[in-house]
Amino acid sequence: MSRAFVKEDDGAEVSDELPERPQSPYPNHVTQRGLELLEAQLKRLQEQRQKLQEDPEGLMNRESLKLVERDIRYVQERIERAVVIDPATQPHDQVAFGARVETEDEEGERRVFTLVGEDEADPAAGLISWVSPLGRALTGARVGDVVTWKRPVGDLQLEILSIAYPRVTH
Numbered sequence: 355m356s357r358a359f360v361k362e363d364d365g366a367e368v369s370d371e372l373p374e375r376p377q378s379p380y381p382n383h384v385t386q387r388g389l390e391l392l393e394a395q396l397k398r399l400q401e402q403r404q405k406l407q408e409d410p411e412g413l414m415n416r417e418s419l420k421l422v423e424r425d426i427r428y429v430q431e432r433i434e435r436a437v438v439i440d441p442a443t444q445p446h447d448q449v450a451f452g453a454r455v456e457t458e459d460e461e462g463e464r465r466v467f468t469l470v471g472e473d474e475a476d477p478a479a480g481l482i483s484w485v486s487p488l489g490r491a492l493t494g495a496r497v498g499d500v501v502t503w504k505r506p507v508g509d510l511q512l513e514i515l516s517i518a519y520p521r522v523t524h
Contacts (some may be wrong), residue, residue, distance in 0.1 A: 375428040381434040388474035441519035457512040
Protein backbone atom coordinates (compact mmCIF):
# COMPACT_ATOMS: atom_id res chain seq x y z
CA MET A 355 0.00 0.00 0.00
CA SER A 356 1.24 3.43 -0.91
CA ARG A 357 1.93 5.79 2.01
CA ALA A 358 1.46 8.90 -0.12
CA PHE A 359 -1.86 9.82 1.45
CA VAL A 360 -1.24 8.71 5.02
CA LYS A 361 -0.87 11.54 7.52
CA GLU A 362 2.23 11.01 9.56
CA ASP A 363 3.00 12.61 12.88
CA ASP A 364 5.48 15.35 12.08
CA GLY A 365 6.03 16.16 15.74
CA ALA A 366 4.68 19.68 15.39
CA GLU A 367 1.74 20.18 17.68
CA VAL A 368 -0.43 23.24 17.45
CA SER A 369 0.06 25.29 20.59
CA ASP A 370 -2.65 27.23 22.37
CA GLU A 371 -0.02 29.76 23.40
CA LEU A 372 0.65 32.77 21.22
CA PRO A 373 4.23 33.92 21.02
CA GLU A 374 4.84 37.15 22.91
CA ARG A 375 5.27 40.35 20.92
CA PRO A 376 8.99 41.12 20.85
CA GLN A 377 10.18 44.11 22.84
CA SER A 378 12.66 46.57 21.40
CA PRO A 379 16.26 46.07 22.51
CA TYR A 380 16.58 49.85 22.99
CA PRO A 381 15.68 51.81 26.13
CA ASN A 382 12.03 52.88 25.94
CA HIS A 383 12.56 56.63 25.83
CA VAL A 384 9.21 58.42 25.67
CA THR A 385 7.88 61.93 25.79
CA GLN A 386 5.21 62.65 28.37
CA ARG A 387 2.71 62.48 25.49
CA GLY A 388 4.14 59.11 24.45
CA LEU A 389 3.63 57.71 27.96
CA GLU A 390 0.06 59.02 28.02
CA LEU A 391 -0.62 57.35 24.66
CA LEU A 392 0.66 54.02 25.99
CA GLU A 393 -1.51 54.35 29.11
CA ALA A 394 -4.57 55.14 26.95
CA GLN A 395 -3.80 52.14 24.74
CA LEU A 396 -3.58 49.91 27.83
CA LYS A 397 -6.93 51.19 29.09
CA ARG A 398 -8.58 50.49 25.70
CA LEU A 399 -7.16 46.97 25.65
CA GLN A 400 -8.36 46.29 29.20
CA GLU A 401 -11.85 47.48 28.26
CA GLN A 402 -11.77 45.26 25.18
CA ARG A 403 -10.70 42.29 27.33
CA GLN A 404 -13.58 42.97 29.74
CA LYS A 405 -16.11 42.91 26.88
CA LEU A 406 -14.68 39.66 25.52
CA GLN A 407 -14.80 38.04 28.96
CA GLU A 408 -18.42 39.07 29.46
CA ASP A 409 -19.54 37.44 26.21
CA PRO A 410 -17.52 34.23 25.75
CA GLU A 411 -18.86 32.97 22.42
CA GLY A 412 -16.96 30.22 20.70
CA LEU A 413 -13.47 29.79 19.33
CA MET A 414 -13.18 33.19 17.65
CA ASN A 415 -13.83 34.94 20.94
CA ARG A 416 -11.21 32.83 22.74
CA GLU A 417 -8.66 33.64 20.05
CA SER A 418 -9.51 37.35 20.25
CA LEU A 419 -9.15 37.23 24.02
CA LYS A 420 -5.71 35.61 23.71
CA LEU A 421 -4.59 38.33 21.30
CA VAL A 422 -5.87 41.10 23.56
CA GLU A 423 -4.22 39.59 26.63
CA ARG A 424 -0.92 39.29 24.75
CA ASP A 425 -1.19 42.94 23.67
CA ILE A 426 -1.93 43.97 27.27
CA ARG A 427 1.26 42.23 28.45
CA TYR A 428 3.23 43.95 25.68
CA VAL A 429 1.92 47.44 26.50
CA GLN A 430 2.33 46.89 30.26
CA GLU A 431 5.99 46.04 29.70
CA ARG A 432 6.44 49.09 27.45
CA ILE A 433 5.03 51.26 30.24
CA GLU A 434 7.19 49.58 32.89
CA ARG A 435 10.29 50.16 30.74
CA ALA A 436 9.35 53.75 29.88
CA VAL A 437 11.89 56.47 30.61
CA VAL A 438 10.20 59.87 30.29
CA ILE A 439 12.60 62.38 28.78
CA ASP A 440 11.95 66.06 29.52
CA PRO A 441 12.93 68.12 26.46
CA ALA A 442 13.91 70.99 28.78
CA THR A 443 16.84 68.88 30.02
CA GLN A 444 18.25 68.29 26.53
CA PRO A 445 21.23 70.20 25.09
CA HIS A 446 19.44 72.89 23.08
CA ASP A 447 22.36 73.46 20.69
CA GLN A 448 22.23 69.95 19.26
CA VAL A 449 19.67 67.37 18.21
CA ALA A 450 18.59 64.95 20.94
CA PHE A 451 15.44 63.10 21.96
CA GLY A 452 12.42 65.41 21.83
CA ALA A 453 13.98 67.90 19.40
CA ARG A 454 12.00 69.48 16.58
CA VAL A 455 14.43 69.71 13.68
CA GLU A 456 14.00 71.70 10.48
CA THR A 457 16.09 70.38 7.58
CA GLU A 458 16.71 71.14 3.93
CA ASP A 459 17.85 68.61 1.32
CA GLU A 460 20.01 69.10 -1.80
CA GLU A 461 16.93 70.04 -3.85
CA GLY A 462 15.91 72.77 -1.41
CA GLU A 463 12.99 70.79 0.04
CA ARG A 464 12.42 71.57 3.70
CA ARG A 465 11.19 68.99 6.17
CA VAL A 466 10.45 69.15 9.88
CA PHE A 467 10.99 66.14 12.13
CA THR A 468 10.48 65.57 15.84
CA LEU A 469 12.46 62.82 17.56
CA VAL A 470 10.15 60.71 19.71
CA GLY A 471 9.93 57.22 21.21
CA GLU A 472 9.36 54.11 19.12
CA ASP A 473 5.72 53.75 20.18
CA GLU A 474 4.93 57.38 19.41
CA ALA A 475 6.55 57.43 15.96
CA ASP A 476 4.35 58.47 13.04
CA PRO A 477 6.57 59.29 10.04
CA ALA A 478 3.67 60.75 8.02
CA ALA A 479 3.20 63.31 10.81
CA GLY A 480 6.93 64.02 11.08
CA LEU A 481 7.28 62.07 14.35
CA ILE A 482 10.46 60.03 13.92
CA SER A 483 11.71 57.30 16.24
CA TRP A 484 14.98 58.25 17.86
CA VAL A 485 16.37 54.78 16.95
CA SER A 486 15.35 54.90 13.27
CA PRO A 487 18.04 55.48 10.63
CA LEU A 488 16.91 59.12 10.32
CA GLY A 489 16.72 59.58 14.09
CA ARG A 490 20.24 58.22 14.51
CA ALA A 491 21.54 60.42 11.67
CA LEU A 492 20.04 63.55 13.25
CA THR A 493 21.08 62.83 16.84
CA GLY A 494 24.03 64.95 17.91
CA ALA A 495 23.87 67.27 14.88
CA ARG A 496 23.99 71.06 15.26
CA VAL A 497 22.61 73.90 13.17
CA GLY A 498 24.60 74.07 9.92
CA ASP A 499 25.65 70.42 10.02
CA VAL A 500 24.87 68.17 7.06
CA VAL A 501 23.82 64.63 7.92
CA THR A 502 23.27 61.61 5.71
CA TRP A 503 19.90 59.91 5.93
CA LYS A 504 20.52 56.34 4.74
CA ARG A 505 17.34 55.20 2.99
CA PRO A 506 16.48 52.11 0.93
CA VAL A 507 15.81 54.37 -2.08
CA GLY A 508 19.16 56.11 -1.71
CA ASP A 509 21.00 58.34 0.70
CA LEU A 510 19.82 61.90 1.22
CA GLN A 511 21.90 64.78 2.54
CA LEU A 512 20.04 67.00 5.01
CA GLU A 513 21.29 70.33 6.34
CA ILE A 514 20.14 71.21 9.85
CA LEU A 515 18.42 74.62 9.68
CA SER A 516 17.01 74.86 13.21
CA ILE A 517 16.65 72.90 16.42
CA ALA A 518 13.91 73.54 18.96
CA TYR A 519 12.52 71.74 21.96
CA PRO A 520 8.75 72.25 22.07
CA ARG A 521 7.17 72.83 25.44
CA VAL A 522 5.17 69.94 26.80
CA THR A 523 1.46 70.71 26.60
CA HIS A 524 -1.47 68.65 27.82
